[in-house]
Each structure stands twice: as structure tokens, then as C-alpha cells.
Amino acid sequence: AQTVTQSQPEMSVQEAETVTLSCTYDTSESDYYLFWYKQPPSRQMILVIRQEAYKQQNATENRFSVNFQKAAKSFSLKISDSQLGDAAMYFCAYKRGAQKLVFGQGTRLTINP
Amino acid sequence: GAVVSQHPSWVICKSGTSVKIECRSLDFQATTMFWYRQFPKQSLMLMATSNEGSKATYEQGVEKDKFLINHASLTLSTLTVTSAHPEDSSFYICSARVVRINEKLFFGSGTQLSVL
Numbered sequence: 407a408q409t410v411t412q413s414q415p416e417m418s419v420q421e422a423e424t425v426t427l428s429c430t431y432d433t434s435e436s437d438y439y440l441f442w443y444k445q446p447p448s449r450q451m452i453l454v455i456r457q458e459a460y461k462q463q464n465a466t467e468n469r470f471s472v473n474f475q476k477a478a479k480s481f482s483l484k485i486s487d488s489q490l491g492d493a494a495m496y497f498c499a500y501k502r503g504a505q506k507l508v509f510g511q512g513t514r515l516t517i518n519p
Numbered sequence: 520g521a522v523v524s525q526h527p528s529w530v531i532c533k534s535g536t537s538v539k540i541e542c543r544s545l546d547f548q549a550t551t552m553f554w555y556r557q558f559p560k561q562s563l564m565l566m567a568t569s570n571e572g573s574k575a576t577y578e579q580g581v582e583k584d585k586f587l588i589n590h591a592s593l594t595l596s597t598l599t600v601t602s603a604h605p606e607d608s609s610f611y612i613c614s615a616r617v618v619r620i621n622e623k624l625f626f627g628s629g630t631q632l633s634v635l
Contacts, residue, residue, distance in 0.1 A: 448628070449557075449610060449612075449628070449629050450626065450628050450629070451563075451612065451614070451626035497562060497563070501624075504551065504616065506553060506565050506568060507553070507565070507614070507624060509562045509563050510562065511561075511562050512561070512562050514560075
């Protein structure tokens with residue numbers, strides 16, 4: 407079964423600085439999707455960024471980018487120029503085709519002003 | 520973007536009563552909807568997968584007679600917590616998959632259930 411591991415329960419960063427959240431996963435498949443979701447205090451799940459496994463190029467969305475290392479099964483999220491509104495729980499997730507979304511344990515990110 | 524409406528946002532009920540939570544896809548058809556449960560400071564745990572017009576598939580350890588799921592149309596799935604007990608108190612979230620776009624999932628805003 408696929409598993410997703412986030413080894414950092416909590417992270418903190420100074421406002422305007424850069425932070426990287428780690429995620430590793432386990433799968434025997436070659437075609438799948440990886441995601442980072444943000445869950446702010448409102449608890450609404452918000453898609454931050456998505457990566458297709460068949461694409462070598464790392465996905466980027468404004469201040470958010472990923473470092474996708476397929477052979478190492480690693481999928482880290484880099485947040486540049488951190489803002490107070492980035493404070494939230496961040497979940498890494500794996501999905502293959504129409505199958506269920508498998509979430510990691512989450513990382514709580516705190517932004518220090 | 521696609522919108523998933525989940526209602527109610529929060530509900531308080533007495534032990535032994537049943538509670539129904541609705542999940543609607545407002546501007547798209549969802550062949551599949553997923554129901555998650557989330558305890559405080561924990562990750563989302565998939566409870567069941569519901570496909571329109573067929574019986575839901577429950578994850579191991581989830582009581583299907585306690586958590587009744589109905590997906591009668593391409594835009595509506597419901598989760599009914601039957602004979603609720605305090606240990607059923609939790610945050611429940613639904614998500615919907617867009618037809619023919621497998622990798623896109625959209626989440627509802629969640630329902631906080633408190634059983635007294």
C-alpha cells in the first residue's frame with residue numbers, strides 16, 4: 407500500500423524568509439500524482455501545488471515550488487518570501503488514477519512576524 | 520474553479536440521534552465523492568468512497584451500518600451518522616472528483632460534529 411510520510415510535525419520561519427517542508431512516499435507505481443494541500447484555521451482544504459510523476463520539471467505556483475525527486479521518492483515544498491497568511495497545516499498527498507488520495511501526517515507551519 | 524458545498528458547517532446533537540451531512544458539487548458532475556474524518560491536530564482519514572448509483576466502499580475499520588453513505592445523483596452525496604455517540608464527535612470533510620479528470624479533487628468546507 408502507498409504511504410506518505412511527513413517527518414516534520416512543526417516548522418517555523420521568519421516572515422519574508424524561505425522554508426522547505428519535507429515529504430517522502432512509498433509506491434511501486436510509475437504514474438501517479440503528488441499534491442501539497444494547505445489547511446488554515448478555517449479547516450478548508452486548499453490545493454497549493456500539484457506534480458505529475460511523469461513530468462521531470464518541478465511544479466511552481468508563484469511563491470510555492472516543489473523539489474520532486476522521483477528515484478528518491480521525495481517531494482518537498484519550498485515556500486519563498488513567507489507571509490503571515492501561509493501559516494497553516496500542510497499535507498502532502500499521493501494519488502494514482504481514480505484511486506483515493508493518501509495523506510501524510512501533516513506539518514504545522516508557523517510564521518513569525 | 521469547481522465548488523463543493525458541504526452542509527451543515529457544524530452540528531450539535533444528543534447521543535443516540537442521527538445526523539445527516541450533505542455534500543454537493545455545485546458546478547460540475549462528480550462521479551465519485553470521498554468522505555474523510557479528521558481528529559484534532561491529525562491528518563485526514565478516508566472513511567469511504569461513494570460512486571453515483573452504487574454502494575459505497577468503506578475503508579477497513581469503518582462501520583458501514585453506523586456511517587451510511589448515499590450517492591443518489593452526480594451532484595449529491597450524503598453521510599448519515601446513525602445513533603451518534605460522543606466518540607463520533609469529529610470533523611468530517613467530503614471531496615469530489617471531477618468526471619474524466621481523475622487527479623482533480625475538490626473539498627467541501629467540512630462539518631464539525633459534536634455529540635453530547
